[in-house]
Amino acid sequence: MHLTLEFGGGLDLLLEKSTKVHQVDVQPKDDEGKATMKGLLSWVKSNLIKERPEMFIKGDSVRPGVLVLINDCDWELCGGLDAELEDKDVVVFISTLHGG
Amino acid sequence: MDGGGGGGGRSREAVAGELERLRAEKKELDLRIRLLESELETCSPAPASSAGENACGAGGACQTRRGFAQDDALPAYMIYRYSRHLLLPDFGVEGQRKLSSSSILVVGAGGLGSPVALYLAASGVGVLGIVDGDDVELNNLHRQIIHQEAYIGRSKVKSAADACRAINSSIKVVEHHHNLKPSNALEVVRKYDIVVDATDNLPTRYMISDCCVLLNKPLISGAALGLEGQLTVYHHNGSACYRCLFPNPPPVAACQRCSDSGVLGVVPGVIGCMQALEAIKVATDVGEPLSGRMLLLDALSARIRIVKIRGSSPVCTICAENSVFTQEDFQKFNYEAFTSSPMSDKSAPSLDLLPESARITCREYKSLVDKGEPHLLLDVRPAHHFQIVSLPRSLNIPLAALEEKLPMLETSLKETAGSSDEQPSLYVVCRRGNDSQSAVQLLREKGFHSAKDIVGGLQCWAQDVNPDFPAY
Ligand SMILES: [Zn+2]
Numbered sequence: 001m002h003l004t005l006e007f008g009g010g011l012d013l014l015l016e017k018s019t020k021v022h023q024v025d026v027q028p029k030d031d032e033g034k035a036t037m038k039g040l041l042s043w044v045k046s047n048l049i050k051e052r053p054e055m056f057i058k059g060d061s062v063r064p065g066v067l068v069l070i071n072d073c074d075w076e077l078c079g080g081l082d083a084e085l086e087d088k089d090v091v092v093f094i095s096t097l098h099g100g
Numbered sequence: 101m102d103g104g105g106g107g108g109g110r111s112r113e114a115v116a117g118e119l120e121r122l123r124a125e126k127k128e129l130d131l132r133i134r135l136l137e138s139e140l141e142t143c144s145p146a147p148a149s150s151a152g153e154n155a156c157g158a159g160g161a162c163q164t165r166r167g168f169a170q171d172d173a174l175p176a177y178m179i180y181r182y183s184r185h186l187l188l189p190d191f192g193v194e195g196q197r198k199l200s201s202s203s204i205l206v207v208g209a210g211g212l213g214s215p216v217a218l219y220l221a222a223s224g225v226g227v228l229g230i231v232d233g234d235d236v237e238l239n240n241l242h243r244q245i246i247h248q249e250a251y252i253g254r255s256k257v258k259s260a261a262d263a264c265r266a267i268n269s270s271i272k273v274v275e276h277h278h279n280l281k282p283s284n285a286l287e288v289v290r291k292y293d294i295v296v297d298a299t300d301n302l303p304t305r306y307m308i309s310d311c312c313v314l315l316n317k318p319l320i321s322g323a324a325l326g327l328e329g330q331l332t333v334y335h336h337n338g339s340a341c342y343r344c345l346f347p348n349p350p351p352v353a354a355c356q357r358c359s360d361s362g363v364l365g366v367v368p369g370v371i372g373c374m375q376a377l378e379a380i381k382v383a384t385d386v387g388e389p390l391s392g393r394m395l396l397l398d399a400l401s402a403r404i405r406i407v408k409i410r411g412s413s414p415v416c417t418i419c420a421e422n423s424v425f426t427q428e429d430f431q432k433f434n435y436e437a438f439t440s441s442p443m444s445d446k447s448a449p450s451l452d453l454l455p456e457s458a459r460i461t462c463r464e465y466k467s468l469v470d471k472g473e474p475h476l477l478l479d480v481r482p483a484h485h486f487q488i489v490s491l492p493r494s495l496n497i498p499l500a501a502l503e504e505k506l507p508m509l510e511t512s513l514k515e516t517a518g519s520s521d522e523q524p525s526l527y528v529v530c531r532r533g534n535d536s537q538s539a540v541q542l543l544r545e546k547g548f549h550s551a552k553d554i555v556g557g558l559q560c561w562a563q564d565v566n567p568d569f570p571a572y
Contacts, residue, residue, distance in 0.1 A: 008398060009328060010356055020398070051500075055354055065350025067394075069407045076410040092405070094396060096346060099325035099358040099445065100212040100300040100368055 001026065001035060001087040005044065009095030011066065016050045028085065037068070038081040040091065056093075067094045131201045131226055174200075177270065182224050195384040196224065202383040203227035205292035207280055207308055209260040210234075211358070211368030212322050212375060213298035214246035219376035221264035225383065227272045228264060229292055232256040233279035239572070243365030279443065280304065282431050285311045294382055296375050297321040300445035302355050303435035307443075309334055309342030313419045314427055318382050318391075322375040324368035326361055329397035331374050332390055332409065335419060336382060339391035344413040349439040357445045367399050453537040458544065459553045462560045465527060474524040476516045478509065478551075480539040481530050489570050491529065491561070499535045506546055526551045533557035 005022040012020045024047075028039030038060060045057050055063065061081055062068055068075040069092040075083050085091070173179075174193055179186065182196050204225050206213050209232040220228050234256050236247045244256075251259035257275045264273050276288055280299075289295055289311050297308050297319055305321070312319040318336035323329065335341045374395065381387045396405040418425050436443055460468075468475065477494040479486055486496040495512050497505045509526075516524045526548055530536040533556040543551035554561075562569040 008396065009330070010326070010354070010361075020401075052353075054351070063350060063354070064348035065346055065354055067345070067409070072405060072407040074407065074409040077408065092396075092407070094330075095354060096350070097323035097325045097328060097330050098300065098302045098305055098355060099361075099363060100208055100210050100298050100323060 001085065001089075003040070003085065003088075004090040005048070006090070006092045007094075008092065009066075009097055011056060011093050011095050014049050014051055014053075014055055016048075022048060035085045036081065037070070037075060037079075037083045037085065037091075040085060041081070044093075062093065065096050067096065068092070069094070128201055131203070178224070181270070185223070191384065191386055195386050198384040199380060200224050200226050202294065203229065203292045204294045204296060204379055204383065205229040205231065205289060206296045206298055207231045207304075208298035208300065209244070209246060209256040210240065210298065210300055211243035211324060211363065211365070212372040213260070213296070214244045215369050215372035216296050216298055216322075216376045216379070217260050217264055218246055218267065219373065220379060221268045221271055221273065223376075223380060224268065225271060225380075227274060227292070229274040229276060229288070230257050230260050230264075231276040231278070231280055231288065232260070233277065243363060243368055245365075245369065280308065280311075281443070282307060282433055282435065286315065286427055286430065289315055289317060292317065294379055295319050296379055298372065298375065300358060301443055302349060302441050303439045303443045305342060306349070306439060307433075307435045310418050310425070310430055310433070313341050314425070314430055318389075320375045320378045320382065322368075322371040324371045325356055325358060325363055327364050327367055327399040329367050329371035329399070330394060331371050331378070331397075332394040333378055333382065334391070335412075336389060336391040338411050340410055340412050341416060341419040343418045344410060344416045347413075347417070352440045355439075355441050359445050364399060367397070370397060370399070450532070451534045451537050453541050454553055458540055458551070459537075459555050460527070461555050462564045465554050466565045474516060474518075474520065474522075476509075476513055476524055476526050478526060478528045478539070479530065480528060480535050485531060488572055489558075491558070494529065499530070499539050502539055502542060503546075509543075509548070523550060527554055528552065529554045529561075530557045532559050 002023070002025050005024060007015060007020055012018045015022075026040070026043050028035050028043045041057065041060070041062065045053055049056050056066070057063060070078050070083055070085070071090055072092075174186075174196060178196065178200065185191050185196050186193055188195070202225055204220055204227070206216050206220070206229065209217065209230050213230070213232070217228065217230055235253055236244075236251045236256050236259050238252055241247060241249065246263045247256065247259045255277055257277050261273045261275045264271070278284065280288065285307060295308060295312050295317050297305060299305060299308065309319060309321070312335050316335075319334040321334055321342070322331045333339060378390050381389045392409060392411055394407050394409050396407065398404075412419050414420050417423060477491060479490055479494040479496045480499040480502060481496070482498045482500075483496060490496065495509070497509060513524060513526065526543070528536040528539045528543070528551055530539070533553065536553045536557060540551045540553040556563075558569065559571060562571045
């Protein structure tokens with residue numbers, strides 16, 4: 001399936017050339033063969049994250065301070081790690097900012 | 101005027117209506133009391149002003165008549181001053197009256213707080229409180245547009261309050277010359293209807309959110325860094341609090357500060373303007389506030405995303421109905437320990453990785469340069485820092501690339517040695533003396549046993565050795 005992945009709030013610095021937007025074709029399968037966020041996270045970790053993975057992942061989820069948005073909606077409202085993805089979904093990973 | 105009847109047979113609706121009306125009246129009375137108290141405070145040896153109460157023409161900034169007309173009309177000076185607000189059908193007299201009887205606390209008079217305070221003052225909020233414990237510095241002025249050069253070295257709150265009073269002398273501006281802490285936050289926040297978080301660090305953000313939940317105040321929260329900004333309204337209409345969204349603090353390494361990572365001045369300006377807007381909407385109950393949603397600004401690509409976020413969490417330790425977190429708990433809570441970061445943008449936590457023998461002070465380094473001791477100076481700051489300013493004849497290899505570029509370092513050391521048999525010494529410097537310690541640790545592991553860290557980095561160099569060296 002085709003997904004648009006975006007990284008912001010400094011998470012882009014963990015990726016090659018600090019690219020914010022990634023158009024990817026993936027089949028993020030979890031253990032049951034479903035295309036879930038859990039599967040996508042491990043795909044992102046092994047395919048996109050180039051340095052300091054601990055700044056992105058903690059355990060099998062994102063680290064504290066990272067918001068995940070599926071089609072502009074907090075993933076907590078869509079099932080979190082178990083949220084199922086569909087073709088052409090837009091997934092945004094954003095680190096919370098504290099500066100001012 | 102309907103007196104409400106009295107007698108036993110009143111319906112629930114009638115009682116509820118009466119209650120609401122009385123509460124609104126009480127709020128307005130409270131505000132008038134506050135305004136009068138402040139007048140007493142600010143002009144203690146006040147000249148008697150009973151005569152000429154109504155002598156203010158339209159448009160004249162009238163110091164003595166800040167209250168409201170007895171009937172529903174706005175005072176004359178307000179009508180002219182805020183006429184463009186009053187002309188808005190969605191805002192109108194009702195909106196202006198609500199705004200003028202509201203009190204808003206702006207925490208932080210920096211990049212975000214500057215436009216917030218300026219717009220709230222200009223738009224005629226009743227009471228504007230400003231909290232900040234810092235002084236104005238030259239490197240603030242590119243983004244903290246409320247401050248002027250003449251105020252450098254003076255209190256930010258005084259500077260901001262003077263600017264607000266210069267724009268609008270008919271509102272009450274309250275100065276809080278200290279940083280907000282668990283010991284004083286409740287007392288300060290309690291006096292206001294709405295809080296604007298315009299601060300610059302993580303522990304303060306958790307503290308303000310907790311405080312607002314305890315006192316049931318809506319929180320207009322903005323943040324900016326680099327070329328990005330974020331904005332939402334917490335604890336309003338069932339929306340989440342900061343802890344619902346971020347129950348656990350991020351790792352320290354993920355907490356970037358403006359003083360480390362930089363920020364384009366106008367970015368907090370944009371977010372601050374929108375905070376002022378949201379504060380006005382909440383104060384006047386006009387429109388749909390940004391509660392339950394978050395605005396994400398990416399200035400570089402000129403994109404704004406507004407996303408739906410979770411509401412108040414039933415398991416939130418602070419705002420859930422069954423929360424046991426009390427005001428006493430709050431006052432004792434150690435937010436710096438909770439987040440492992442300081443309540444300030446400026447104080448980067450300092451590392452202490454190395455034994456004494458692996459470090460030298462800036463003064464010691466200066467004297468060995470003066471003696472002409474052969475050595476190599478390695479600067480491990482990022483390349484764009486190195487471009488800002490550097491010490492003469494230093495070699496730049498950023499910490500992140502150091503391991504892969506060790507052969508390059510080896511070559512440079514050989515060149516420095518020249519024909520001499522002796523291995524030249526290797527000194528490592530960075531901006532503040534943290535990265536240089538990590539670099540020396542790595543170098544020693546990789547066999548560069550002479551590597552030494554210059555304590556405190558270029559910041560100490562500017563302080564202790566060469567005051568003309570530009571700090572940044
Ligand atoms: Zn909460």
